[in-house]
Amino acid sequence: MNIGVIADDFTGATDIAGFLVTNGIRTIQTTGIPDERFEAEAEAYVISLKSRSCPAEEAVHLSLEALHWLRDKGCEQIFFKYCSTFDSTTKGNIGPVTDALLDEMGEEFTILCPALPVNGRTLYRGYLFVGNQLLSESGMQHHPVTPMRDSNIARLMEQQSRGKAGNVYVEVLDKGPSALKRELLSLKEKGIRYAVMDTLNQGHLDTIGAAVADLPLVTGGSGLAAGIARNLHKEGEKRSAGEAGRPKKGATVIIAGSCSKATNRQVARYREKAPSQFIDALRCRTDAGYLDELYAWTTAAIEDGATPLLYATKQASELEKPAYASQDVGRAIEELFGKLASRLLGAGVKNFIVAGGETAGKVVQSLGLSAFFIGPQIDPGVPWVRAVGQELYLALKSGNFGSDDFFVKAQEFFV
Numbered sequence: 001m002n003i004g005v006i007a008d009d010f011t012g013a014t015d016i017a018g019f020l021v022t023n024g025i026r027t028i029q030t031t032g033i034p035d036e037r038f039e040a041e042a043e044a045y046v047i048s049l050k051s052r053s054c055p056a057e058e059a060v061h062l063s064l065e066a067l068h069w070l071r072d073k074g075c076e077q078i079f080f081k082y083c084s085t086f087d088s089t090t091k092g093n094i095g096p097v098t099d100a101l102l103d104e105m106g107e108e109f110t111i112l113c114p115a116l117p118v119n120g121r122t123l124y125r126g127y128l129f130v131g132n133q134l135l136s137e138s139g140m141q142h143h144p145v146t147p148m149r150d151s152n153i154a155r156l157m158e159q160q161s162r163g164k165a166g167n168v169y170v171e172v173l174d175k176g177p178s179a180l181k182r183e184l185l186s187l188k189e190k191g192i193r194y195a196v197m198d199t200l201n202q203g204h205l206d207t208i209g210a211a212v213a214d215l216p217l218v219t220g221g222s223g224l225a226a227g228i229a230r231n232l233h234k235e236g237e238k239r240s241a242g243e244a245g246r247p248k249k250g251a252t253v254i255i256a257g258s259c260s261k262a263t264n265r266q267v268a269r270y271r272e273k274a275p276s277q278f279i280d281a282l283r284c285r286t287d288a289g290y291l292d293e294l295y296a297w298t299t300a301a302i303e304d305g306a307t308p309l310l311y312a313t314k315q316a317s318e319l320e321k322p323a324y325a326s327q328d329v330g331r332a333i334e335e336l337f338g339k340l341a342s343r344l345l346g347a348g349v350k351n352f353i354v355a356g357g358e359t360a361g362k363v364v365q366s367l368g369l370s371a372f373f374i375g376p377q378i379d380p381g382v383p384w385v386r387a388v389g390q391e392l393y394l395a396l397k398s399g400n401f402g403s404d405d406f407f408v409k410a411q412e413f414f415v
């Protein structure tokens with residue numbers, strides 16, 4: 001069976017691609033919807049969109065285009081990948097995109113399974129936890145673009161979609177795939193359109209993966225993809241499907257646009273070891289010479305043999321509101337990072353380590369890269385990837401993922 005993934009951001013796309021590959025599925029990740037020159041064949045195609053926080057109509061349009069491309073490629077199951085912290089607003093985009101995909105596919109039912117237990121995202125009685133805290137108390141309530149102030153997934157979904165959501169509790173999952181299949185059927189018959197899956201561990205994901213093997217549309221985080229993949233390639237049939245190999249030692253730059261707790265820790269740790277430059281959000285909007293200044297600083301640091309860090313990262317609670325909390329400021333920072341990355345590519349930078357999904361999306365688009373092969377996982381959900389057709393490696397790190405020494409750890413993969 002071929003799997004077609006529509007990922008709503010770039011770090012999410014490398015996350016799911018990494019888990020598919022680790023579980024034996026030959027996978028290729030694309031930047032946006034590929035054009036007619038795309039030739040590669042794989043078992044899973046992951047289309048990276050930047051559709052998490054754009055207007056809902058745009059997200060729907062992009063996702064439907066992606067759906068058509070994936071169906072032309074012969075994908076039997078479509079997977080709408082969103083964040084394991086269900087990043088969205090009351091207007092979307094998870095609800096509108098799910099509804100549009102269901103309608104276009106002629107379906108009336110799907111599952112919502114954001115959990116990723118290996119990174120501490122679990123769902124219990126319909127509430128999403130990050131580690132030991134409810135989502136809405138985890139720091140995600142301060143996210144600059146998609147603040148998550150509720151942890152109840154059914155409620156969040158109903159606010160932004162057309163249908164009814166229902167919960168599948170852990171007791172059903174513990175009974176195994178057949179019981180779960182019956183429960184899903186019964187929810188569908190009762191008019192439930194989205195079944196929210198309690199998930200505490202990998203065993204639950206495996207059960208869900210088995211139960212939804214025939215469901216044309218599934219939605220969720222990368223944990224669900226691991227469950228689906230593990231059912232396709234059972235133990236014993238596992239093979240390494242990563243084709244990117246390891247990144248090569250060479251000019252490397254780290255760009256951090258995430259304000260998540262994990263990225264704050266990673267930035268603080270790395271600043272003790274290497275040259276770093278804070279990006280002033282207001283100068284991004286007002287100072288025409290800022291880009292040149294940052295470019296000169298970065299290239300000088302590289303010439304000195306360093307791997308410099310450029311970061312806009314702030315404690316989310318320190319963001320100056322309302323100006324700094326607005327999408328405009330975030331977009332201005334992304335714009336600057338995109339332009340800087342593109343100039344640095346021209347200057348010979350070979351490896352980019354980028355923290356933050358929106359940030360990574362902008363950087364990859366600005367670099368003009370069309371597709372990636374997947375390489376080794378640095379930390380769960382963050383593989384190195386290689387741009388198809390060139391010796392350029394990227395680590396696109398979800399804001400919230402990775403150990404505190406992630407930026408150093410990523411460089412330990414160089415050969």
Ligand SMILES: Nc1ncnc2c1ncn2[C@@H]1O[C@H](COP(=O)(O)OP(=O)(O)O)[C@@H](O)[C@H]1O
Binds near residue numbers: 324325334398
């Ligand atoms: N100091 C800041 N003030 C306002 N917005 C910021 C600041 N630093 C970063 N941002 C923006 O916050 C957003 C973070 O989103 P993203 O890159 O997806 O990170 P994450 O993976 O944590 O969600 C980006 O749009 C980024 O430009």
Ligand SMILES: O=C(O)[C@@H](O)C(=O)COP(=O)(O)O
Binds near residue numbers: 009012016398399400
């Ligand atoms: O599911 C996840 O948590 C990640 O794959 C993800 O979507 C990352 O998004 P960002 O936190 O915006 O980097």
